[in-house]
Amino acid sequence: MSLVEHLKELRRRLLIALVAIGVGTVLGYLWYDVSILGTPSLGDILKEPYCQLPPESRFGGSDGECRLLATSPFEMFMLRLKVGFMVGLVLSAPVWLGQIWGFITPGLKKNEKRWTRSFASIATLLFAFGAVLAYFVLSFGLEFLLTIGDNAQIAALNGTEYFSFALALLFIFGVSFEVPLITAMLNIVGILPYQVLKEKRRIIIMVLFLFAAFITPGQDPVSMVILAVSLCLMMEIATQFARVNDRRRAKKAGLSPDAFFTDDLDDEEGSHISAAAPLGSDGGLESPTPVAPTRPVNASRKERIRDDSGRAPGEGTGYGNSYGSGDLDDIL
Structure with a gap:
């Protein structure tokens, strides 16, 4: 296909995705206030963590109602449209992801297609798992944030x-759960070996806790700790995956895994190769390359350049091994 044909195909696929x-x-906008097939409406689902707060912690909660405030005429419409758009992205994900896949597939090899398909499937599952976890964490974070000063104030959200x-908490949890998958993919392509993850494990844990502290929208300790602990556990799973993958790669290459992994050593202890290791055996050191046979050294330039008398330059001139002026002229 020419460049113009590629652009036309891209335009067609973008239109289908849009x-x-x-x-x-539209479906998300309608679902926001309507129950479908006996399921609660989308507004009720998203509002449930707030409604789980104690009645005295909600504005106007003394009569048992659970409602949120609207402070502008178009706020309810824009909010419903915003939530509907977010839901529309999720509901239409198979279509627009399929269009992206259909556009890039002709440029991929067979093994690249397989890895890309597996990566997309696992990424979708991890994002959904992170969003579901954030939904259950939301009620604990709200309870901490909205009841921390309830003796003097009452929350009116x-x-x-x-x-x-x-929505920010759901999105952040979902995206954060992709970090271990990216780590595993970097190990598969050979960029991030297991030994680096092992040596930097403490630094990785500290960075994940700092990341959770800054990325959580409410900066409450409950959400931060749950996100950080979850990421640490998933990073440990990714680290162990890298360990198994590197061992498999070393075994496939005919190398000894013990030459790459030093699990029985301390962090500051260096590894060594045993002097008794059999040479040339599988998993051992290769046999030394034999020294090439000697070759006769060519005659020096001094011996090859002779004057008409058959003497080498400098012979009989009193200069020893130095060249005479006439001989030097002949050489030049």
């Missing part, structure tokens, strides 16, 4: 603030 997102947004907080 139409799918638009249809998904509007819909925009609450849903922005909830």
Whole structure:
């Protein structure tokens, strides 16, 4: 295909993806306030963590109602449209991901297609798992944030603030759970070996806790600790995956895994190779390369350059091994 044909195909696939997102947004907008097939409405699902707070911690909660405030005429409409768009992206994901896949597939090899398909499937599952975990964490984070000063104040959240907080937490948890997958993929392509992950394990744990402290929208300790601990556990799984993968790679290459992994050593202890290791055996050191046979050294230039008398330059001139002026002229 020419460049113009590629651009036309890209335009066609973008239009299909946008139409799918638009249809998904309409469905999400309708689902926000309507129960479908006996399931709760989308607004009730997202509002449930807030409704789990004690009644005295919610504005107007003394009569048992659970509602959010609206402080502008168009706030409810824009909020419903925003939530519907987010849901539309999720509902239409198979379509626009399929269009992306269809556009890049002709440029991939067979093994690259297999790895890309596996990567996309695992990434989707990890994102969904992180979002579900964030949904259950949301109620604990809200309870801490909204009851920390309830003796002097009462929380009165509007819909925009609450849903922005909830959707940001869901999105951050989902994206953060992709970090271990990226680590495993870097190990598969040979960029990030297991030994580096092992040596930097403490630094990685510290960075993950700092990342969780800054990335959580409410900066509450509950969400931060749960996110950090979850990431540390998943990073440890990715580290062990890198260990198994590097051992498999070394075995496939006919190398000894013990030459690459020093699990029985301390962090500051260097590894060594045993002097008694059999040479030339599988997993051992290779046999030394024999020295090439000697070759006769060519005659020096001094011996090859002779004057008409058959003497080498400098012979009989009193200069020993030095060249005479006439001989030097002949050489030049």
